[in-house]
Amino acid sequence: MERIIDLNSLLTAIIVSITILVLMLILFAVWRFGAARNPVPSNITHNTLLEVLWTVTPAVILLIIAVPSFRLLYYMDRTPEAEMTLKVTSHQWYWSYEYPDQGGLAFDSFIVPDGELKPGQPRLLAVDRPAVLPVGTTIRVVVTSSDVLHGFAVPALGVKIDTVPGRLNEAWIRIDKPGLYYGQCSELCGIGHAFMPIGIKAVPRDEFTAWATRMGSKARVPSRHSPRPG
Numbered sequence: 001m002e003r004i005i006d007l008n009s010l011l012t013a014i015i016v017s018i019t020i021l022v023l024m025l026i027l028f029a030v031w032r033f034g035a036a037r038n039p040v041p042s043n044i045t046h047n048t049l050l051e052v053l054w055t056v057t058p059a060v061i062l063l064i065i066a067v068p069s070f071r072l073l074y075y076m077d078r079t080p081e082a083e084m085t086l087k088v089t090s091h092q093w094y095w096s097y098e099y100p101d102q103g104g105l106a107f108d109s110f111i112v113p114d115g116e117l118k119p120g121q122p123r124l125l126a127v128d129r130p131a132v133l134p135v136g137t138t139i140r141v142v143v144t145s146s147d148v149l150h151g152f153a154v155p156a157l158g159v160k161i162d163t164v165p166g167r168l169n170e171a172w173i174r175i176d177k178p179g180l181y182y183g184q185c186s187e188l189c190g191i192g193h194a195f196m197p198i199g200i201k202a203v204p205r206d207e208f209t210a211w212a213t214r215m216g217s218k219a220r221v222p223s224r225h226s227p228r229p230g
């Protein structure tokens with residue numbers, strides 16, 4: 001996400017500069033070539049140098065944008081040095097998390113319904129069981145779906161990736177600060193689309209290990225909302 005923000009800042013600087021330059025050119029043309037100041041218009045219709053310049057300059061600007069943009073795209077695509085994997089499966093309308101490196105620990109995560117919100121819990125974002133992850137760890141995230149297209153999107157972590165039935169998509173994250181990060185499904189997936197938020201709880205590494213041990217690291221932990229047996 002830090003690098004996405006950097007690219008956005010670069011693009012904003014370029015956009016603002018171009019807008020100011022074009023505005024100045026227009027204002028200058030209005031002032032300099034208005035009928036009052038320029039009663040006899042020039043007959044010139046071609047200027048090769050100028051035409052080459054206003055073709056080449058935008059092309060160069062596009063190249064300047066393309067280089068960091070592609071670099072970021074490939075940087076975000078996958079990481080060669082993941083320390084652990086989180087597998088995310090989407091369902092209508094909740095999420096399942098699996099931890100293959102923690103002995104296959106797995107559980108479902110559901111929205112907290114309006115009537116059960118505790119003080120401080122954000123409506124439509126709070127979940128009954130967030131995915132716990134360690135900070136300072138490069139985590140591979142693989143996503144898939146059990147029914148229809150959903151989108152796994154956690155803005156603060158710079159992740160937004162479609163979950164596709166029968167296909168495994170990959171992203172990666174590295175969380176610096178402990179805390180609770182929220183996300184939402186980002187593909188229209190049916191009537192419960194707005195009611196399958198994502199909660200990621202980032203904790204220090206030792207706390208994560210303790211949590212994984214406490215959770216049993218073996219069988220799927222059933223959620224009390226889970227429609228599936230066990």
Ligand SMILES: [Cu+2]
Nearest residue numbers: 150151185189
């Ligand atoms: Cu969805």
